Structure formats: structure tokens, C-alpha cells
Amino acid sequence: MTPRRLAALLAIALAALGPAAAWAATPARVGSKSFTESYVVAEIVAQVAEQVGEAPMERKLGLGGTGIAYGALASGEIDIYPEYTGTISHAILKDASVTTVDALRARLRPLGLTISDPLGFANTYALAVARDTAARLGLRTISDLARHPGLSAAFDAGFLERDDGWPGLRRHYGLQLARVIGMEHALTYQAVASGHVDVIDVFSTDGQLARFDLVVLEDDRHFFPDYAAVLLARASLPERLPRTWTALQQRLAGRIDNATMARLNAEVELDHRTFAQAAAAFLGDREAARPTRRRDLIGDVGKLTLEHLALVAVSLVVAVAIGLPLGLLAARHRVVGQVELMGIGVLQTIPALALLAFMIPLFGIGKLPALVALSLYALLPIVRNTYAGVTSLDRQLVDMAAVMRLGRWQRLAWIELPLASVTIMAGVKTAAVLTVGTATLAAFIGGGGYGTLIVSGLALNDVRMILAGAIPAALMALAIHVAFEALDRLVVPRPLHGARGTAR
């Protein structure tokens, strides 16, 4: 079979696996984006559903941003995840005029989707001031600020620039502040708590609000778009699991206000509870809510190491199995080779996260799309070095093989591959080390591995957790480098040891 036909067959086989994977699972699957609030609400949904017991629950949490989480829902990889009305109208329906729950439901119906009633809280931009400032100046609403032009503010760079941030807000309310400075968001809390500035921008359910004892000013003239939290679900879910859906509506809709959500966020981010514990506390399950040190994820390093290693090993084997024949093909046909190398080069310019997102409609979420994306990413160094290794062989040695009338495969197996092995192995090694790093992104589509810690750590702003994922990944890259030195000894013929591949 020619390598070309092999590649075509493989593509068809992989494409066929996508829908198959979507039909295989029967439990209800709840997803979340990768930030605290989304994790907590998803965990609440899962626990409520488990109490109803209509179907087993599967958690697919931490699915990156809207693109990935919505992609997973649209392709049927998950059944439900927490979303915001503003995000649904702006980013999903791309029609800002659709705002009410009924209108949203009507527009989502043709897509096979539906939403719950609003949960009660809204995650939106807001302005906050210290509690004593609010008391001293009688500040309750944003309009009240207009009466105090002497106040100073520190805003996040994004809020300072965006038209739906400070510039628009100032026009809408006719505000005048004495001093407005740009500042990294995480630092603005300290600035307002210590009295260096009076007003900062926050998210309305921010866990830090309680810690720094801040008061959120009411958006009395409705400038900020409504980002009311709802549950976005496949329309089949209420039909398939009616009791679960009813329980979710009754126990959650209108039951989680801004202050409650901010408190739950704070429990996770500041008190180091797990998402599950915070969710159980909300649902009144004292036993499950009892705080233990939230380090169970870090305790999973052993399991994550195996997952990560499996991601790297499988994608590398696939990349070699595809890349080696592609490299040889490129070396044999000059035109095919140039087109091929360009194509693979272009593939490399797609940001890894975007490539992962593209995989969702084809392969769903989880390990399969991660492996496909990682394999594609690992191709370039392998194809390039195989091509370079085979085309840069000493011409006399190649001619001699032709003169001896070696067959095509004899030439390949006895002469070309052994001689090019140093360069090819250098390419495989590069691919392996790169893949260890890229594989940390797999967690964004539920692929597992060290990225799980990094994604959660980023969501929680927990440097310890991020490092618990990043350091083992770095160590694994080192270990793989060392392992490949040993593998070189096996693969590269002895007399060629010490020869260095030139192509990188």
C-alpha cells in the first residue's frame, strides 16, 4: 500500500470514530469552562442530578473557554454546562438583541438546545468601593459616583480600553473622576483596601469581594449587559431525564444570588475547598462539605503522569508512523515534497489551543481529539528531519546502491534509513520534547495529563497547583531527552554514533 493511500484510509477511519464516540456514552455529562464559578456550578448540577439518581453523572470539567465548552455541547459530547445569557446572545447566537430567557429559548430550539431559568446571579463587570467609603459618602449606585468628582479609580487594562468598559460607562453616567489609572486586576484589590484608590472594577461574583470587604455599586441605569447565569443544555436532556431537569430548575433557578456565588467562589479560591465541597456546602450536605485540605488533585500526580505519558507516547508513535512515510515520500517526489512540507508548516502555525478547538466537531472531547491534535503537531520535526536526512545523503553512496541494483525497499532498509537515522532520531526527539509541553493543553478539552493541574491552578489562581503540573512536565521533558539518548544507541548503527544530525 502506498503511504498516500494509507494516509487517506487513516483520515477516513478517524473521521468515522468521531460520531461513534458521541453515541457510545449513555450517562448524563456535565461540563464546565475553566474558571472557578463554572466549575462550582457544574459540580452543583452534578450533585443535584446524582441525588435524583435518574442516570449516572459524568463530569467533564475545565473545558477551556466558550469555544470549547459550547463546541462540546453542540457536538453532543456533554449535555449541560453553566453559561451566561450575554455570552449566549453575543458569542453563540451572535445577535445582541436577543436578551430575554424566552427569546433565547426560541432561538436555541432550532439548534437542539435549551436553557434553564436564570440561577439568580450575574457575572458581569461592576464597580466596587471599600465598605467604609460607601458608608462615609453614602454610595449605593453608580449614579451616586457622579456626585463625588474627587474620587480616584484603578481599572484593569481591559476595562480601561473596552467600549463596554470605562469609556462607555463614563459617557452613560456622565461620570467625572479625579484620577483613573490602569493596573493589573489582581493588584487593584490591595489598592482599594489600603485606600490608595477609591473605586475599582470587579466581576459581580468575585470571591475577593468578601475578603476585602467591598461593596458593589448597583448599575442603576443598566449600562453593563446582562450576564445572568443559566444552565445551557441539549434539548434532549429534559426529555430524557425529566425528573433531573425539574430538580435542577426547582433547586437552582433563582436560588443562587450574587452574594452566594461570590461566597462559593471565595470558599474555593481563598479557603482552599474543593469544587465538590463548595457545591455540597451550598446544597446543605454537611458531610461532603466538611473541609479537608484541597490537595486531592495534587495527590493525583501519579495518575496524571501516566495519562500524560500515554498522551505523549501514543501521539508520538502515530506521528512517527505517519511522518516517516511522509518524509520519505517528500524526499522521493520533489513537488509532492514541497507541497507537503508547506502544508505541515501551515499546520504548525495554528495555535495549539485553536487546533484543539477545531478537533471538537470532528472527534468530540477527551483523549481522542487531544491525540489527533498532538500527533499533527508532532509531525513537522519528524517529516522535516526524515526528508533532510534522506536527501542529504552522500551522492556516491546513493549511486552505489543504484549500481548494485538494490531494490527500492532494500535500498531504504539497508542504506537510506540507517544512514539517515541520526537525523531522523533528532527529529523524533525534538517532537517528543515538544509534545510533552503541548500535551499540557490537552486538559482544555478533557484530555487529562499534567495540564489538568495547570488548568485548575490557573482557574483558582493557585500557583502551587500550577507548579504541581508544570514542574513534572518539565522533568518529563528532561527524562525523555535522556531516554532518547539511550534509544539513539539502539536505533542508530554503532559506527554512526557521535555523528550529529545537522537538520533541526
Next chain:
Amino acid sequence: MLALRDVTKTFGARVAVDHVSLTVERGSTRVLLGSSGSGKSTILRLILGLLRPDGGQISVDGGMGYVVQEGALYPHLTARQNATLPARAEEWTAARMAARLDALAKLVGLEPALLDLYPGELSGGQRQRVGLARALMLDPPVLLLDEPLGALDPISRAELQTHLVGIFRELGKTVLLVTHDVREAFLFGSTITLLNNGRVVQEGTFEDLARRPAEPYVAEFLRAQAPPPNMTAYL
């Protein structure tokens, strides 16, 4: 027999081989003499089928062995594996290969102990003998040699020259040997073809070329490599 009729080869605008006709009788040795760029190596590559001629005919009866400068041995294979490679491609049995290599090693003057070393562990002369054994492995009637001794030190070179002349005579091969070395041409060639700029300038015995040069270039080429007359007196 080996014959070229009116063979031409150009690389872009450059004419590398210009209407060359050449016949080497069965069992005889022909030397292609010329400076670098004269087209002599290109002629070998045309005969081997590594290049396609732009015009003319080439005919060879039977298989060919090819020996090049430095031997062109595969660095990842031992001397034995290198020499037996053509037989391996023909799927000979191990015993047959071993017997053949034993005989060839004796013929080309290779000690059996050297056969299990890699090319990097052999001297230039030893590598060249392995290359020769490989070319002779399948006992081809025609042998093509491209500056086979070019990279050797003077002593191994002189030694191997005499050795080769004996081998060619003993085996009765049809030999075409390319060199730029007038002394080598004198030793090997009953007939010499002198090339310049891809053209045959003169064909004949060494005596013909020396005594009756067809063009001033012939005398010039031979004289340029002659030892100074007063030097031979010391040797």
C-alpha cells in the same frame, strides 16, 4: 564488450560529453585520461545508467562492477557486509557469500581479520581493496573504476597499482579506468583515450600519444606530469 557511439551529455549550457565514441574489447583494459572537468567521470556515470545521455548509444554486455575514489563504503556496515551487499541483494546463501568473499579477499590482498571492521577503522588502501572486492562480488564481466587510487598515499598507491594490473590480467575483465595520472595510465593502459572538454582528443597506446600527439594539448598534458629529467637520475 563495451561500446559508446556518438554519446553527448550537457548540463544546462555546459557540454560535458561531446560526441564521444569508444569501444573496449572484451578482456582488455582502457584508460580514460584527462584533467578534472574533462568529462571522464560523466562517461562512467552514463555507462552505469546513473545519467541519461542526450544523444548517442551505449551498449554493455553483462553486469558491471564500480569502484570509486575512497571506496564509497557504507559507514554503518562492516567490510564483510559492504563487500557482500550485491550478493545479498541477489539473495545468495550465507555459505556461498562467505566462500566467495574468502576467495576475493585473497585475490585483492585483504587479511580475513579486517573483514569484521567498519570502514572507519580501515586504512585508505584497505578500504579500496574492500571496494574492489564488492565490485567483483558477482563476477561481472565489466569493471568501471573512477580514480580508484586517487586518495591513497604514494606507497599504498604504487603497491595497489601493480596489484590491480595483475588482477585485471588474471581475471580477463573488460576494464574502463578513469584517471588524471599519466603514470597510472602508462601502467594500466594498453590503450589510452585522452579527453579534453568532453571531447576525445586522441586514442592510442602511450607511445602513440607521446610520439605522435594529435594536438599540441596532448604533448602538453603528458609533459606536465613528467618528472624533471635530472630527478630520475637520483631514483
